[in-house]
Amino acid sequence: MFSERTGYIVWVNDWKAARNLEKYGNVHYISRKMHYVVIYLNSERAEDTLRNVQRLPYVKKIERSYRNEIKTEYSSNVPDKTRFYSL
Incomplete structure (x- = not known):
């Protein structure tokens, strides 16, 4: 249903001209x-x-964004230290 982005x-040198990038992809x-401009492109046609x-x-x-490769699920294996700071 959704394509991979x-x-x-x-x-860019000129941010006013950067608004023209909307015809190439989704400007975020x-x-x-x-x-600079953060733009999302369809993965299949990104190189072209x-x-x-x-x-x-x-x-x-142009630099690739590594945001989708960052781990977003966190685990709390660290013990809770709030009891040490209470009165």
Whole structure:
């Protein structure tokens, strides 16, 4: 039902021109101060799309986001230390 998506961070020279990246994928966030865009692309067509995005004159570099590879399930194997700090 849902296609697999991959996140990329696109560093740009001009954040106003970066709004044009919406036609290549799903723009999640645009940073005006640091001049980067977080964009999600379809995994099957990501390589072709990245080649086209890299050719744009306002794009400096593209980095892959590793957010989907970070473990989000946590276990509490550490003992609870709240009893040591109570009065």
